[in-house]
Amino acid sequence: MAENRAPRIAGRMDRIQPFYVMKLLARARALEAAGRSIIHMQVGEPDFPTPEPIVAAGRRALAEGRHHYTPATGLPELRRAIAGFYHDRFGLDLAPERVVVTPGSSGALQLLMSVLVDPDQEVLVSDPGYPCNRHFVSLVGGRPVPVPVDAGSDYQITARHIEQLWTEHTRAAMVATPSNPTGTLIGREAMTELAAAVRTRDGALLVDEIYQGLLYDGEAYSALELADDLFVINSFSKFFGMTGWRLGWLVAPEGYVEAIDRLAQNIFLSAPTPAQYAALAAFEPETQAILERRRQTFELRRDYLLPALESLGFRFPAKPRGAFYLYADCSALTDDSFRLAYDLLEQAGVAVTPGLDFGAHRPQQHLRFAYTSDRPKLQQGVTRIAEFLGR
Template identity: 45%
Template sequence: MRVLAARTADTVTFHAVELFKQATALQRRGIDIISLGVGEPDFTAAPQVIQAMQLAAQSGKSGYSPPAGLPELREAIAEFYTKQLGAKVDPHRVIVTSGASGALLLAAMALVNPGDEVLMPDPCYPPNRNFVGAAGGTTKLIPTTIANRFQLSDTDIEQHWGPATRGVLIASPSNPTGTSIPREALARLIKQVHARNGFVMMDEIYLSLSYDGVRQSALALDDNLIILNSFSKYFNMTGWRLGWMIVPTHMVEPIEKMAASLAICAPTLAQHGAIACFDPEALAIFEQRREAFRQRRDYLVPALKALNIDVPVTPDGAFYVYGDISAHSPDSSAFSAALLNGARVAAVAGLDFGPAHAANTMRFAYTTGLERLQEAIHRLKVFLG
């Protein structure tokens, strides 16, 4: 048997997978586990979306779509940006992909050459590094600070940009912190990167799940960005595997060619369903769910603080709280295991998101109902004494 390619060993492991395996094993034994670990909404696709997909299937619309996606869906996404996210977008620049992961893979393949370096914040979503690696590049994780809301700054770009650096990948709001980059700070960061002829890949997967202030795409600041987004989080369609990217005009044709070669197209039935996401009735449902997430955040943050789990930066988006557990343990991985086995609560240790804050942080996801969150806090209170 042939030896496996070196990239299989270089792939960043998501340690939370082992936590979820252990939690599942306990649940199979009849033990009730409250998961604050999974970054997946507890809501499912809106009824309008399901009905649209069913109608498409019944009508035989299950063949390949164009590689860039159904024109009607691209137009709907562009209109959503114009009306909801404060940025005028030409539908031609929208590429529909197999999840945001598909968008990130295409972006990395289009922009990163072997040996190139991409800057990312520490902490950040771990699989992002794997997409850069798949293109032959490397990732440089830059430790972030509470003062900068666990986000990169223009000063970070100045200090860490090297001869091999080609660009930056940032998320706002972020996984795992739930924090956004203030508008003025983001503008300064983009300016620094573009002054070095670099690219900015902007993960806006959680942008529509922002709770404080105006929801506005980074495209409102600068048109020369690569935007990554998804139907998974705000639109509650995780298993449908559908996302999109918005790219500068000169990148459209190369991205389309790669999309046709790598995936042919995103799932067509999912695309037909997704068009219904932008119906007013469906958008009203998503907004009600966003409000439910806001209420959960407003409960969980002070509840964790009352348990001496500090939340140094209040999250303004996504559905995560990034907590400091150093008052209870010097080892977040051991503390995560203790919570699972002692309190029957699953939460993710900071190790997954980068080494800078790994030992003393954990990610708590409020992707379960308010009553279950309250029960989780009760269990933690009893466990921690």
């Protein structure tokens, strides 16, 4: 009989952290199971269902038996449709061969890190920023270098950061516009400067555009309009409302596609086939009209929630202009945002995400609010927070 031995987990797992919000979420579920009402302002996915034309296309694919593997780079017609999207939306002529369809943009990030970063090479990531990015770097043996960013640069990495922090070991920089958790953007000019700063250093710039469709101020653009030597990541998850279908894509400079294809063949074989057929309907005018209405709904929610939270003492020194997140400076209310998140859940029945989930730069002064609940629920959440704060 084998003895009960401790599991031998590889050392790299020491650098992979869970989401703190999961702990809060487990507690929220327990409270709900005990009959408490909880307003969820922590959820990082749209509350809307997948648009019906996409679901119908997925259903048809299943009914017609289209559930075998596709090429590792994706269904050729979907790659063409994605290239067509860049043409119609941004006037770009993009070779479909540069588009690789992936299992979520998470799959794209994994592929790119693996193909670009050697062990011990550094990758600049924003802090606060999407927490998985640093873990993707660690997973391939690279070293994530958090770049502390503040409202002064819209919580974004700039060319100036590149000049200051790039070393002989740096391989790449990762940015997201709009960003999670801040909803802030990188403007065209700043992106052009960023791309030039990285190019001068012979590095790779990865631009996460997964919230691109969810923009409320200003004009949407793709970094691909500005340069074709950078890597763009996008997804069907957020704007297209397909989180659970696990489908995303990347656009890479031509010379990298063969290596990406080779690795995708090995680790994914293909992205989910029914999801790929379903996604063909995502660019249809009927679907786009549904998505545009939802974008407007998110915008109205932001326009409600932002001033409502400001009136309670939360501050937003850089305006959130996209995605569905508000990254609130709560330093006027507490010096321990984790405690505040915990108290809001226990005492007010409102679930939010503590800054701790997004990095080490002033996390105790921040909370992330997601407006992925309908307006009445958001209003109820605000009322409960106001009561909790004694306002």
